[in-house]
Amino acid sequence: MFDLELKDIELHFGGLVVLNRVSLGVRSGELLALIGPNGAGKTSIFNCISGIYRPTGQINFLGTSLIGKKPSAIAELGIGRTFQHAELIPRMNARENLLVARHNHVKSTLVEQWLRLPSARREEADHLAVVNDVLDLLSLSHLAHLPVGGLPFGIQKIIGFGRALVADPKILLMDEPSAGLTQEEREELAYHIDSAKNRLGIPMLWIEHDMEMVSAIADRIHVLDYGRSIGDGPPSEVLEDPEVIRAYLGTTQIAQAVDTAAAPLEKG
Amino acid sequence: MSNTETGIGKIAPVRAVAKGDGGNRTAWMGLIVLLALVPLVASPFHLDIASQIFIAAIGALALMVLTGIAGQISLGHGGLMAAGAFTTGILYKETGAGIWITLPASVVAGAVIGLIFGLPSLRLRGVYLAMSTLALHFVVIYLGGEYEFASGASTGIFLDPPVIFGYELYDGQAWYYALFLLVAGTYWGCSNLLNSKTGRAWEALHANETAAEALGVQVARYKLLAFVITSGIASFSGALFAYYQSFVSVEAFTLFMSIQYIAMIIIGGMGSLTGALLGAIFVTLVPYCIEWLMETVPYLGLDISTASSASHAAFGLLMILFLVFEPSGLIGIWKRTVARFSSQSKKEGVQ
Numbered sequence: 001m002f003d004l005e006l007k008d009i010e011l012h013f014g015g016l017v018v019l020n021r022v023s024l025g026v027r028s029g030e031l032l033a034l035i036g037p038n039g040a041g042k043t044s045i046f047n048c049i050s051g052i053y054r055p056t057g058q059i060n061f062l063g064t065s066l067i068g069k070k071p072s073a074i075a076e077l078g079i080g081r082t083f084q085h086a087e088l089i090p091r092m093n094a095r096e097n098l099l100v101a102r103h104n105h106v107k108s109t110l111v112e113q114w115l116r117l118p119s120a121r122r123e124e125a126d127h128l129a130v131v132n133d134v135l136d137l138l139s140l141s142h143l144a145h146l147p148v149g150g151l152p153f154g155i156q157k158i159i160g161f162g163r164a165l166v167a168d169p170k171i172l173l174m175d176e177p178s179a180g181l182t183q184e185e186r187e188e189l190a191y192h193i194d195s196a197k198n199r200l201g202i203p204m205l206w207i208e209h210d211m212e213m214v215s216a217i218a219d220r221i222h223v224l225d226y227g228r229s230i231g232d233g234p235p236s237e238v239l240e241d242p243e244v245i246r247a248y249l250g251t252t253q254i255a256q257a258v259d260t261a262a263a264p265l266e267k268g
Numbered sequence: 269m270s271n272t273e274t275g276i277g278k279i280a281p282v283r284a285v286a287k288g289d290g291g292n293r294t295a296w297m298g299l300i301v302l303l304a305l306v307p308l309v310a311s312p313f314h315l316d317i318a319s320q321i322f323i324a325a326i327g328a329l330a331l332m333v334l335t336g337i338a339g340q341i342s343l344g345h346g347g348l349m350a351a352g353a354f355t356t357g358i359l360y361k362e363t364g365a366g367i368w369i370t371l372p373a374s375v376v377a378g379a380v381i382g383l384i385f386g387l388p389s390l391r392l393r394g395v396y397l398a399m400s401t402l403a404l405h406f407v408v409i410y411l412g413g414e415y416e417f418a419s420g421a422s423t424g425i426f427l428d429p430p431v432i433f434g435y436e437l438y439d440g441q442a443w444y445y446a447l448f449l450l451v452a453g454t455y456w457g458c459s460n461l462l463n464s465k466t467g468r469a470w471e472a473l474h475a476n477e478t479a480a481e482a483l484g485v486q487v488a489r490y491k492l493l494a495f496v497i498t499s500g501i502a503s504f505s506g507a508l509f510a511y512y513q514s515f516v517s518v519e520a521f522t523l524f525m526s527i528q529y530i531a532m533i534i535i536g537g538m539g540s541l542t543g544a545l546l547g548a549i550f551v552t553l554v555p556y557c558i559e560w561l562m563e564t565v566p567y568l569g570l571d572i573s574t575a576s577s578a579s580h581a582a583f584g585l586l587m588i589l590f591l592v593f594e595p596s597g598l599i600g601i602w603k604r605t606v607a608r609f610s611s612q613s614k615k616e617g618v619q
């Protein structure tokens with residue numbers, strides 16, 4: 001049984017077919033990697049799940065249909081996500097950015113917040129404790145007081161990952177969390193993704209270009225090309241599939257080959 | 269707006285959040301004690317200026333929350349103050365209601381108007397939103413003018429000094445203390461909100477509405493809430509203005525007033541409550557400084573007739589100068605100064 005299931009998702013922008021009858025599902029405790037070349041429609045799938053885009057087809061999460069729901073209502077169901085470009089609040093610090101994601105857990109009323117009544121203060125302290133735990137977990141505590149707009153992009157991405165975690169999600173959607181990270185940061189991120197999966201036992205959908213990371217920790221891979229699904233299965237199988245290699249892995253290998261060929265020219 | 273859909277991130281200015289509260293408690297306490305002692309030595313003229321600053325500060329705090337925090341531009345601030353002033357004036361004139369009725373009524377009137385004029389913000393942004401809030405100004409002024417005309421009070425409405433717990437608020441010292449407390453209370457309330465779920469939701473939707481929604485923030489609801497709360501506060505300061513002047517008339521609420529409030533939050537420093545206070549002080553003092561210049565430097569060629577256009581021009585110039593050279597406003601200058609001094613004293617300590 002899938003916790004999250006997409007069936008026959010179609011999405012158009014004008015004449016452009018972005019998603020063409022895409023179907024996929026994620027089980028609880030499963031890490032599903034979503035791979036495919038740039039422009040394949042990976043981010044669009046996340047935006048369909050989040051309710052930012054309005055596709056046709058079915059999207060069900062734990063027995064509830066997400067089609068037609070507002071993004072905030074969908075987030076409230078426990079769908080946490082990170083963004084390809086982090087999308088943090090630049091002038092707030094990491095701690096405040098994470099507190100934003102506690103939004104749906106805060107129970108105090110406007111008047112309690114306004115007058116800073118003891119009830120509101122106690123609750124705020126509880127949320128702060130959750131935030132501080134996640135900051136600790138991700139080794140971000142020493143940066144937590146700095147406005148995030150001035151931090152390196154890689155750090156912003158990790159803060160974005162923390163922001164998704166702190167919301168106590170029932171499913172986690174991660175959009176290229178490793179893009180912009182150094183090799184060392186990537187290894188750390190892979191560890192955090194893997195341990196979050198084991199600790200929380202929630203389904204995770206993970207857009208990733210780093211095949212080394214994917215084959216190391218993903219349970220399954222779903223491959224997208226020009227808005228179509230062209231493969232789904234365990235990493236060992238999918239990464240050997242000739243069609244997948246041609247559509248995706250081939251292009252990166254070609255790109256790498258071009259890079260190495262161009263390098264001496266630039267030097268000369 | 270930034271674009272989560274296409275993945276094109278917005279390049280936002282990097283700025284530390286400066287929402288008041290922060291910094292050190294002793295400095296604040298010292299400042300409060302100092303301000304409490306002012307009336308013992310100040311002349312009536314200076315007390316009057318201080319009271320004007322306090323009224324402006326309440327309005328500026330409201331606009332700072334709406335524009336500087338929640339990112340919703342408004343040119344209707346003068347109109348909201350007019351709404352509060354007229355609600356109080358009309359209620360007093362027609363029913364003789366006391367301050368415990370007129371002030372809450374003004375807050376409610378402002379909040380309702382804020383809700384109505386916040387609705388376009390669900391569709392419009394930036395300049396278009398500013399234009400729609402401009403309509404608010406003209407509607408309120410029109411209605412106020414109609415009332416003045418219909419009631420035969422074509423010169424305006426006169427108000428008697430308000431009575432609080434049997435005490436008539438009349439002399440400059442009493443006004444100073446009353447307004448001082450109200451500014452402190454407004455600042456405290458706003459600061460509390462900014463450091464809570466509500467304020468963080470405003471910051472989130474200001475930075476990126478799509479991302480905020482995906483984090484669970486009901487953007488439409490929180491935008492309207494920002495309009496409702498800040499309009500209530502702006503209207504409240506308009507009511508205080510009416511009592512303080514003992515007089516309400518549409519002439520007082522020009523479009524220039526709205527622009528002055530925008531000048532306050534820009535000059536003070538966008539996104540900072542303390543900046544709103546600094547901006548209110550600065551902008552209230554500008555006309556007095558120009559007057560003073562006129563008197564002390566006669567050969568500038570300024571006289572009474574050119575003074576007001578000179579102060580208009582000065583505002584325009586100051587706003588542009590701040591936007592270009594000091595976008596973080598007075599609060600930015602202040603923070604840099606403090607940082608420089610503290611780093612200097614650290615160096616000295618090492619040597």
Ligand SMILES: Nc1ncnc2c1ncn2[C@@H]1O[C@H](COP(=O)(O)OP(=O)(O)O)[C@@H](O)[C@H]1O
Pocket residue numbers: 013016018036037038039040041042043044045273274275
């Ligand atoms: N809001 C949008 N409007 C128009 N076209 C879009 C929009 N969002 C995505 N697209 C198009 O859909 C295709 C897939 O984009 P995207 O989902 O971002 O790909 P990926 O994340 O796999 O790189 C691209 O051709 C992109 O230009």
Ligand SMILES: [Mg+2]
Pocket residue numbers: 042043044084275
């Ligand atoms: Mg993408």
